[in-house]
Amino acid sequence: MTESTRWLLDYAIEHLLISLVVASILFVALRLRAIAPEKRAGLLLAAFALAVVGPIVPTPTDAWPDSIRAAASMSATTGLSADTPPHQTPALAPAGAHRAAWTIAPELAALLIALWLGGAVWRLARLTAAHRAARRIVAVSQRAPAIERAHRDAIPAGVEVRLSPAFGPAAIGLVRPAIVLPASMLAALPAPSLRAVLLHEASHIRRGDLAVLLLQRTAEALFWWNPVLRRMGAALDMAREIACDVGASRAYGCGIDYADALLDSIERLPPAPRPDRAQRLCAAASLSTLEQRIDAIVSQPPASIRIAAAPALVAGALATAWLAAGMAAPRMELMRETAPSHPTAAASGAETALSQSAQEALAAAQDEYSRAVQLAQDRYTNTLQSIESAHTRGLEAIERDWQSGHYEQRIADVNRRYDQATSKAESDYLAVTKAAESRYLATQASLGYP
Known part of the structure; x- marks a missing residue:
């Protein structure tokens, strides 16, 4: 129990530090117009994954020779006093010994872990409820084979188009993905606008966004206490929508026409009674990001000003940041009660019993x-x-x-x-x-x- 508690605390500290570093790099890098929207979404996904799995991936420094690691660990031992007993001075630094150490009371460590796990269970329960709501939406919807035949070139093979009483448009389903449209919107939607909606949702399915979204929401539930990861997740949601819009506009033929068709479809959306919790697991766009999406569609920079090496440079910076954060993250040590070096006869058995x-x-x-x-x-x-x-x-x-x-x-x-x-x-x-x-x-x- 002690080792698992210490490992979880080490993981949490390194995870938070990596999140802060990679988020800062992305905040600066993604302001460059030299990176295409699809590459932006990929970089955000890579940074999100790095923050989650980065702490458990062995760093190159773990493979350094013992002499180099021992030299690196000297900075962590400079605080030892001159009268430190020789047996307390590490003769050889093991992997990770170059990191500073923080001490924490075992009771406080156990309380923090309990709060973490309790919050994670709560969030995962809500995620399970969202999954059930998504399955319920598919169950009560009806298939629209006429739309599938009319727009077969815009829909991936094997994907169904389903009509829901009030939900959609959205891509939904992990094993058998489907495109769900609200029936009331479909009745008033012209063919060009319907094609734009289908191209957008089909782009989510072709990109594999539904599986990525499930993993992303699971990570956000597990690390509910990390606001940086939530901000990265929100940025990834918006980048995913913009990347799908850009891809759909190319398939549509003209970005301006696609933006007009998209706005027309949004104007014909039925008023929803409330946001459905199933949207957390569906590739469904939020109206709050509409302005950024339209701007990205109509103001795409020409390919001539994009730098092909820009995504690779940013990816290299993220890898360097992960390595630096892993080396700088402190280790957590649990406090242990130690007997005095020179016990005196004044120490009574009553105090020990107490x-x-x-x-x-x-x-x-x-x-x-x-x-x-x-x-x-x-x-x-x-x-x-x-x-x-x-x-x-x-x-x-x-x-x-x-x-x-x-x-x-x-x-x-x-x-x-x-x-x-x-x-x-x-x-x-x-x-x-x-x-x-x-x-x-x-x-x-x-x-x-x-």
């Missing part, structure tokens, strides 16, 4: 906290499953009885009750975990631990 009793009480409080958090997580997950099932049954009942009228209002009522139930479940979960944390901290303070 210290051991306090440690046992703290360990019991920590176990109680872990059990409370685990129980709250299980209860929260089960509650979400029950809410999802009730929500699905309500929507299916409306779909079966859609001729009764007030279709959109009935859907809005079901969705409102769903939102209220999920919000209450989240509030209850947070309240229980907060109370358990408060009890643990109070016990820690009463025992005199920092």
